Each structure stands twice: as C-alpha cells, then as structure tokens.
Amino acid sequence: MNRVTIKEVAARANVSYQTVSKVINHKVEVLPETEERIWAAVKELGYKPNYTARSLRSKRSYTIGYTWSPTPHGLTNPILDQFLQSMFHTAEQAGYYLLCFPFHEENERQLQVYSELIDTGRVDGFILSSIEYKDPRIAYLLDQKFPFVGFGRSDDDVVFPYIDVDGELGVYQSVKHLVEGGRKKIGALAWPEDSRVGNNRMAGFFLAMDEFGLPVNADLIARGSGNYEFGYQACDELLQLPSSLRPDAVVALNDYMAMGAMAAIQKQGLIPGKEIAVTGFDDNPIVQYLRPSLTTVQQPIWDIGQKVIEMLIYQLNEEKMPDPICSLIPPKLIIRQSSLPRSMKGGMA
Amino acid sequence: MNRVTIKEVAARANVSYQTVSKVINHKVEVLPETEERIWAAVKELGYKPNYTARSLRSKRSYTIGYTWSPTPHGLTNPILDQFLQSMFHTAEQAGYYLLCFPFHEENERQLQVYSELIDTGRVDGFILSSIEYKDPRIAYLLDQKFPFVGFGRSDDDVVFPYIDVDGELGVYQSVKHLVEGGRKKIGALAWPEDSRVGNNRMAGFFLAMDEFGLPVNADLIARGSGNYEFGYQACDELLQLPSSLRPDAVVALNDYMAMGAMAAIQKQGLIPGKEIAVTGFDDNPIVQYLRPSLTTVQQPIWDIGQKVIEMLIYQLNEEKMPDPICSLIPPKLIIRQSSLPRSMKGGMA
DNA sequence: TAATTTCATGCGAACGTTCGCATGAAATAG
DNA sequence: CTATTTCATGCGAACGTTCGCATGAAATTA
Numbered sequence: 045m046n047r048v049t050i051k052e053v054a055a056r057a058n059v060s061y062q063t064v065s066k067v068i069n070h071k072v073e074v075l076p077e078t079e080e081r082i083w084a085a086v087k088e089l090g091y092k093p094n095y096t097a098r099s100l101r102s103k104r105s106y107t108i109g110y111t112w113s114p115t116p117h118g119l120t121n122p123i124l125d126q127f128l129q130s131m132f133h134t135a136e137q138a139g140y141y142l143l144c145f146p147f148h149e150e151n152e153r154q155l156q157v158y159s160e161l162i163d164t165g166r167v168d169g170f171i172l173s174s175i176e177y178k179d180p181r182i183a184y185l186l187d188q189k190f191p192f193v194g195f196g197r198s199d200d201d202v203v204f205p206y207i208d209v210d211g212e213l214g215v216y217q218s219v220k221h222l223v224e225g226g227r228k229k230i231g232a233l234a235w236p237e238d239s240r241v242g243n244n245r246m247a248g249f250f251l252a253m254d255e256f257g258l259p260v261n262a263d264l265i266a267r268g269s270g271n272y273e274f275g276y277q278a279c280d281e282l283l284q285l286p287s288s289l290r291p292d293a294v295v296a297l298n299d300y301m302a303m304g305a306m307a308a309i310q311k312q313g314l315i316p317g318k319e320i321a322v323t324g325f326d327d328n329p330i331v332q333y334l335r336p337s338l339t340t341v342q343q344p345i346w347d348i349g350q351k352v353i354e355m356l357i358y359q360l361n362e363e364k365m366p367d368p369i370c371s372l373i374p375p376k377l378i379i380r381q382s383s384l385p386r387s388m389k390g391g392m393a
Numbered sequence: 394m395n396r397v398t399i400k401e402v403a404a405r406a407n408v409s410y411q412t413v414s415k416v417i418n419h420k421v422e423v424l425p426e427t428e429e430r431i432w433a434a435v436k437e438l439g440y441k442p443n444y445t446a447r448s449l450r451s452k453r454s455y456t457i458g459y460t461w462s463p464t465p466h467g468l469t470n471p472i473l474d475q476f477l478q479s480m481f482h483t484a485e486q487a488g489y490y491l492l493c494f495p496f497h498e499e500n501e502r503q504l505q506v507y508s509e510l511i512d513t514g515r516v517d518g519f520i521l522s523s524i525e526y527k528d529p530r531i532a533y534l535l536d537q538k539f540p541f542v543g544f545g546r547s548d549d550d551v552v553f554p555y556i557d558v559d560g561e562l563g564v565y566q567s568v569k570h571l572v573e574g575g576r577k578k579i580g581a582l583a584w585p586e587d588s589r590v591g592n593n594r595m596a597g598f599f600l601a602m603d604e605f606g607l608p609v610n611a612d613l614i615a616r617g618s619g620n621y622e623f624g625y626q627a628c629d630e631l632l633q634l635p636s637s638l639r640p641d642a643v644v645a646l647n648d649y650m651a652m653g654a655m656a657a658i659q660k661q662g663l664i665p666g667k668e669i670a671v672t673g674f675d676d677n678p679i680v681q682y683l684r685p686s687l688t689t690v691q692q693p694i695w696d697i698g699q700k701v702i703e704m705l706i707y708q709l710n711e712e713k714m715p716d717p718i719c720s721l722i723p724p725k726l727i728i729r730q731s732s733l734p735r736s737m738k739g740g741m742a
Numbered sequence: 743t744a745a746t747t748t749c750a751t752g753c754g755a756a757c758g759t760t761c762g763c764a765t766g767a768a769a770t771a772g
Numbered sequence: 773c774t775a776t777t778t779c780a781t782g783c784g785a786a787c788g789t790t791c792g793c794a795t796g797a798a799a800t801t802a
Binding site: 105 | 396397444454456460463469473474477490496506509512621677678
C-alpha cells in the first residue's frame with residue numbers, strides 16, 4: 045500500500061528526482077545511458093506517477109465530466125452503453141478518464157454542479173448531451189470559456205463545438221424509401237415543437253414531402269411524449285380517419301413510438317408493412333426481432349463517442365476551437381419488413 | 394478563470410489560512426464571531442476548495458472507480474442507466490463522484506487498469522459488476538486490501554462485500570407461480586453452466602421443482618448465450634418434442650430469451666400464456682408492451698445502486714468491512730399475460 | 743498573586759509532482 | 773591557451789491544501 049515516489053526512482057537511478065520527472069514526461073534529452081537507468085528504475089520499482097500531485101502542479105486533471113438525462117420510466121436508452129464505452133476507450137488512449145455525475149432537472153442546481161466541478165478543478169472539460177433550446181449549460185460554459193463538446197445542437201445562432209447526427213437526413217431517407225415503395229399519404233409521430241431533436245428530424249420529413257410533391261396534411265402529424273403508449277394511441281387515432289384520409293405510411297421519430305404504432309395497426313387486424321408502412325429511429329436492437337421487423341434509422345454511435353472526445357482533447361491540447369467547429373454525421377437507413385413496397389396493384393391505382 | 398484560494402479568504406476574514414481550513418472542515422471550534430466572518434468571506438468570494446490540493450494532502454480522492462462489461466451486440470442493458478444514476482446520486486450526497494473507465498475483456502489488461510487507478514491515487518475504491526467465478530479482480534483487490542463492493546457474487550468461498558439480487562428466489566417465485574397456474578411440465582432457457590448468475594437463478598428452478606414434487610427433465614433445459622436468437626431456437630426445439638414430453642411452461646433466465654421463446658411459440662400458431670406459459674427475468678421496459686405481455690422478475694435496481702455505494706463509503710470512512718458483509722435483495726415477480734393460469738379443464742385433466 | 747489550565751488561533755511542514763532557471767563540465771571556436 | 777558555446781543535469785520554488793504542534797492571552801485554581 046506504500047506508494048513508490050519519484051524520489052525513490054531518482055535515488056535508484058542516481059539522478060535528481062527532477063530529472064526523472066523530465067525524462068518521464070519527455071521534456072528533455074539526456075544521455076541514452078542515463079535514460080536507460082531511469083526507465084529501468086521505474087520498471088523495477090513499479091513507479092506510477094501520483095496523479096494528484098501531478099495534477100496539482102500542472103493544473104490539469106486529465107478528467108472529462110459527463111452527465112446525461114436519465115431515461116424516462118418505461119423506456120431504455122438504446123445507445124447509452126455504446127456511447128459511454130466508446131468515450132471511455134477514446135479517452136483512455138489519450139490518458140483521460142471520465143467523471144460521471146448525476147443529472148439534475150432543475151437548471152440552477154444543474155449549473156451548480158458544473159460550476160463546482162470547474163471551480164474545484166476536478167475536470168478539464170465536459171461532454172454535453174441531452175441538449176435543448178436555450179440550454180443554460182452552453183451559455184454558462186461559453187461565458188466561462190471552459191472547454192466542452194456537445195453531442196447534439198442547441199439554437200442555430202449559438203456557436204459551439206458539437207457533433208450531431210443528421211436527423212434531418214435520416215428522416216428524409218425514410219420518407220424517400222417509403223415514397224419509392226409507393227406510399228403517398230404519409231403521417232408522422234413526433235415530439236412536441238419545443239424539442240430540438242424532434243424539429244431537426246421533422247425537417248427531413250417536410251423536406252422530403254416537398255421534394256416528392258406530396259401534400260403535408262397536418263392531421264397526419266401527431267406530437268407527444270416519445271413513448272410506446274403515445275405511439276399506440278396516436279396511430280390508433282390515425283386509423284380511425286376515413287379511408288380517403290387514412291395514411292398508408294407512418295414515420296415515427298423513435299423506435300418506441302414506431303413499436304406502439306405497429307401494435308395499433310395489428311390490433312386493427314392490419315399488417316404493418318402491408319397496408320400501412322412504419323419506420324422508426326434509433327435501431328434499438330429489439331426492433332430487428334419484431335414481427336414484422338422494423339425499418340429504422342441507425343446512428344453510428346461508436347464513431348460519435350470517439351469524435352466527441354477527440355474534439356474535446358484537441359481543445360485541451362491546442363487551446364483553440366476545433367476546425368470545423370461542428371459536424372453532422374449521416375445516419376443509416378436499415379430497411380426491414382415494416383416498410384415493404386406497396387404491391388404494384390395498389391401502387392398503380 | 395482565476396480561482397479563489399483559501400489564502401484570499403483568510404485575508405478577507407483576518408485570520409490565518411490554516412484556521413479557515415479548519416473551520417471549513419469542522420476540525421476545530423472557534424469564536425462564533427470568527428466563524429461567521431470566515432463563512433461570510435467564503436461566500437462573498439465564492440471560494441471552493443481546490444479538489445486536487447485537498448486530495449494530495451489528505452490522500453483521499455473522493456472518487457469511486459467503476460466499469461462494466463459492455464452489452465453484447467444486439468442487446469441493450471435494461472438496468473444500466475438506472476444503476477448508474479442511482480450510484481451517482483448516492484455518491485454525490487457523500488461528496489463523491491464516479492470515475493468510469495473502459496472494460497477490457499482480457500484479464501491481464503483489465504487488472505492493469507485497476508492497478509493503475511490504485512497506484513496513481515485516482516480512486517479510493519471500486520464498485521464491481523459483471524462478476525464471474527474466479528474473478529481475478531476480486532483476488533487482486535482483496536490481496537491489495539483495496540476497498541471495493543460488488544454488485545453480484547463470485548465463488549462461494551470468497552468473502553468480500555457485495556450486494557446481490559436473490560436470483561434463486563426470483564426464479565423460485567416464477568416456478569411457484571406457474572405451478573399454481575396448473576403448469577406441470579416446466580422447461581428452462583438458461584446460460585451455460587459456467588455462468589455464476591445463471592447457476593444462481595437455476596438453483597431457484599431446481600428448488601421449486603423439488604419442492605412441488607415435479608420431475609426435472611434434462612431435455613427441457615436448454616443452455617446457450619442469453620439472447621433472442623437462442624431463446625427462439627431452443628424453444629422451437631422444445632416444441633418439436635412429442636406432445637407427451639412437450640413443456641407447458643418455459644422459464645427463461647432473462648427477457649431476451651423469453652421474447653425469443655414467445656416468438657417461437659407464436660410461429661407454431663400457439664399463444665404464449667395459453668398452451669405454453671413463458672416467464673422472463675429483468676423486466677425490460679419493453680416486455681410490458683409485448684402481446685401477450687411478459688411475466689418477469691424485476692430487480693430493485695435503484696436500491697441496489699444506492700446500497701452498493703453506501704457500503705463502499707462506509708468502508709472508506711470506518712476503515713473496516715461493513716456488517717453484514719453482504720446481502721441479498723429479493724426481486725419482485727411481475728405477473729402479466731404470458732403466464733395465465735391453465736384453464737381449469739386442462740388443469741384437472 | 744503566582745501557577746496552572748483552557749481556549750482560540752497561528753505557524754511551519756508536508757503531500758509528490760512540474761517548472762524555469764542555474765550550473766558545471768566538456769566541446770568548440772578564435 | 774583562453775573565451776565561448778553546448779550539453780546534461782541539478783536545484784529551489786511552487787501548486788493549494790491539511791496536519792500536528794506551538795503560542796499567547798484569558799480564565800481558573802491554589
């Protein structure tokens with residue numbers, strides 16, 4: 045339990061301890077002979093530099109702070125595990141670790157934790173997710189000039205480093221795929237209009253509808269909490285519409301709503317992917333097993349976790365903003381059975 | 394960005410900085426008047442003690458290390474988010490944060506990371522999960538006398554602090570419930586015999602079968618990787634058995650296998666919960682939405698995360714093992730449609 | 743009134759590094 | 773052969789705390 049210090053290494057290598065420090069940190073060239081002696085001593089004694097002392101002197105904690113909004117009850121976060129693991133791995137390679145702390149819904153309390161971590165010197169930077177419009181954390185960190193990188197965007201006029209999935213493109217691809225399958229009356233299951241992520245994804249819906257010359261019918265767009273129940277209920281209501289209005293496809297902004305929609309369709313004795321196509325978003329592993337399996341949009345989570353950390357570490361090392369300061373990652377449409385093309389007969393009618 | 398130090402506080406309060414330290418840490422009694430002056434200065438300057446300096450001197454990092462085995466591809470970990478959040482909250486209340494680091498499958502590399510964190514003084518203790526038989530981390534940490542608490546057990550003869558879900562009780566309850574519903578030929582979908590968690594849960598199966606006087610038929614017990622595909626395939630094979638042998642209920646050791654089993658049953662034109670009952674384990678939020686909804690065993694994850702942290706902090710503060718050194722938490726059987734009682738006619742036959 | 747105890751606060755040192763400059767020997771130049 | 777440069781290493785200080793003991797004044801006791 046008694047730790048080896050740099051002085052013991054120095055004594056064994058017959059140099060001053062400061063020289064050991066410099067050699068270890070590659071701050072100076074010494075005689076090959078000396079260097080060898082030092083490394084030998086390090087190895088023989090099993091010396092590992094004390095993190096705290098190093099951190100105190102160099103004013104770097106080699107620690108990255110992260111918190112995220114907990115999954116609402118009744119859902120699981122399909123990307124959390126992979127996102128965290130990819131960040132841990134990328135950070136470790138650069139000699140960093142992640143400090144995870146609780147998420148507080150209340151803005152003031154939330155900021156308190158961030159400022160605590162900054163003022164006590166526990167972290168060198170933050171990764172932000174669960175970002176919304178007017179996110180107070182972004183204003184605060186920009187004001188403090190404290191390094192951070194977001195997974196996701198905030199308001200368009202706020203400039204900060206982030207990586208985001210191109211949700212617009214993802215939904216655009218979904219709609220395009222549906223149209224190519226002969227679908228014409230396309231509905232959507234979305235979040236409320238104050239959802240940053242939701243609006244981004246819906247932009248792809250509107251763009252595609254416009255591009256393919258399809259009318260957007262406001263009655264076919266339902267907004268609510270993005271869970272299974274809402275998807276079920278909203279889709280059930282769509283199915284009550286007179287057959288002239290009833291959608292032949294439903295784009296859901298996440299997989300849970302899509303699963304709810306599929307259940308509602310099946311309850312009516314219809315088959316998702318036949319009478320009514322359904323698409324989701326996220327590619328929750330479970331959806332490949334549904335009957336029919338769900339067409340959805342997959343986000344390259346591992347890449348995102350990696351990039352987000354790399355961007356932050358760039359900021360820490362170079363002390364300037366990354367260039368480009370932000371980037372969008374294209375997601376991938378995974379086509380399955382829930383969006384089979386409309387039979388030719390129907391498509392030509 | 395210039396941080397306030399304890400000396401500035403001292404200057405403003407007209408005392409020595411050491412006195413400020415003592416007052417802040419409640420190490421000494423001073424005149425109420427002086428104390429007031431100090432706290433006022435702290436507040437006015439917004440002083441937050443530098444974590445690194447404090448940590449260097451007091452040899453405590455106020456940090457807890459944690460890593461976990463990443464979810465295999467095609468699955469999501471239904472309890473990860475809640476487990477982490479509950480630990481973060483509990484730790485925060487005691488002034489601790491969690492340091493999360495990557496999981497390495499290879500034993501030696503894995504231990505390297507643990508020893509690195511210990512030797513550099515980055516953490517005061519660990520929480521362990523994904524524990525298996527002969528877990529090298531446990532041997533190592535016990536040998537180093539480094540504080541840790543496990544979520545889960547290892548070999549029976551290894552004594553260390555842990556909290557575990559009573560998987561045996563959970564499966565026992567499942568079987569009991571099935572028997573009470575008139576089921577007699579009960580099969581199981583399990584992990585391989587080298588799975589610590591699996592064997593614990595299966596113990597409940599055997600206990601219940603024995604207690605209710607039902608024969609255990611080895612042909613009705615399938616073992617494999619606990620995913621959807623295995624559940625599907627194994628159950629499909631059970632359904633091929635001649636009707637005299639075919640099970641009227643299947644106990645799966647997790648929800649994914651249960652979902653696979655339900656799909657296999659449905660493929661045969663049968664209804665889970667009618668001809669063949671199915672139960673799972675974990676209460677993945679999704680299973681309440683399946684048709685039929687899945688009977689399963691729910692683990693009180695929030696409580697476990699809390700307890701595990703409390704046990705560790707007890708060790709850190711008291712410098713002795715918690716008493717009792719380990720405890721089992723009873724899980725809760727959630728009864729849904731996949732395990733409806735056999736119709737009386739069938740039950741009496 | 744002198745000796746002792748109590749109380750409130752101060753002081754020096756230490757935790758284990760990194761940083762910037764100093765130093766002395768060897769090598770090169772004039 | 774002296775003056776200068778280069779090279780390898782050493783040295784003192786600092787980072788911002790906490791810790792243990794010292795100190796001096798006030799309060800108590802004899």
